[in-house]
Amino acid sequence: MRFLIYIVIGAGGALAALALSFVLLVEPDVETVTPQPASETAGVTASDSDDATASSTATAPTTAGDDGATSAVGDEDTNAAQSAETDAAASDAASALAIDLAQVKPDGAAVFAGSSAPNARIVVYEGDILLGETVADANGEWVVILDKNLGPGDHLVSIGSTDANGNAAVADIMLGIQVSENKDERPLVALLPQTEGMPPQLLQSPDDKDDDGTIASASVDADLPPALAPRSLAWKDGGALVVSGVSRGGVRVSARAEDLDFGAGQVETDGSWQVAGKVNMDVASRVMQFTLHDGDGNAVATYTLPVATRDLSRGLDGSRMVVVQRGDALWRIAYSSYGEGVRFVDIVRRNAGAISDPDLIFPNQIFTIPD
Secondary structure, X not given: OOOHHXXXXXXXXXXXXXXXXXXXXXOOOOOEEOOOOOOOOOHHHHHHHHHHHHHHHOOOOOOOOOOHXXXXXXXXXXXXXXXXXXXXXXXXXXXHOEEEEEEEOOOOOEEEEEEXXXXXXXXXXXXXXXXXXXXXXXXXXXXXXXXXXXXXXXXXXXXXXXOOOOOEEEOOEEEEEEEOOOOOOOOEXXXXXXXXXXXXEEEEOOOOOOOOOXXXXXXXXXXXXXXXXXXXXXXXXXXXXXXXXXXXXXXXXXXXXXXXXXXXXXXXXXXXXXXXXOOOOOOOEEEXXXXXXXXXXXXXXXXXXXXXXXXXXOOOOOXXXXXXXXXXXXXXXXXXHHOOHHHHHHHHHHOOOOOOOOOOOOOOOEEEEOO
């Protein structure tokens, strides 16, 4: 029955306007937004787009005289060319606008993240209500923490952008969010493509086990290739280093360090896995190679992780260590670890030698998460 939301929301039809991002510090007096009619559209985004179109297609004045007809024709050709350029720019902006992450807590607090044209203004709407906005960075990555919590019921959220040249775009995919009256139940979150024939994708489900980045089995697309990634490391009693990660496809993960066998473990039904072994702390660094195997023992995916001893030593007090993945941000790591994105400052302090700029972190960096 839960998947009826796809049918109900999809049938609502009209594209609203603009939205998306992720993380927040929840306060008891945060305003709550009730579900809005699906037929309403976000006025600001629509008007911005309409104004841009109107100005680009307005008829230029013609020149009086014998060549008036020629001038009018020339102006029409110019306007047509300008309109085509505007449409192409808008199409490019729309294709660059994507939603990579959406998480909603049981109380309706939400955070969305994605990509767009560099330095674009991103807005998130439900109906005519602005839920949040931000500006993408120079790489086109953005995060929006909603200013308002989503109340119980079914929500249809849309994302929009305006790039540095004023080209407005609306994502061709929307977010269907179902918030329960039960404050202990995780909301359902699904991507709803507005392109005919494209199936919805489940991002979050009440059946999910945790918030640590584990891939939910319901969201795995069978058409995607197998993949794996280490997500965290921790020292255990006896000097064993435990590496935990996520995967798509495959049934077993093996690992090597310094060209020696490190450990192996089975992939759980939700895609999570763990391997444990010993590392030589007398060497400055080592390269760890993780391999995902199918049921026949064939290698179907690999992941290479350079690991510095100085990074591992910061976790010897028992603190968990995280591996930065593409698209990660310190606020997102803090939100996943503490439930509060503002605590990224604690991570910066603990890893001061490894973080020169909190806005600039890189894949495969290893940060210690203080208690």
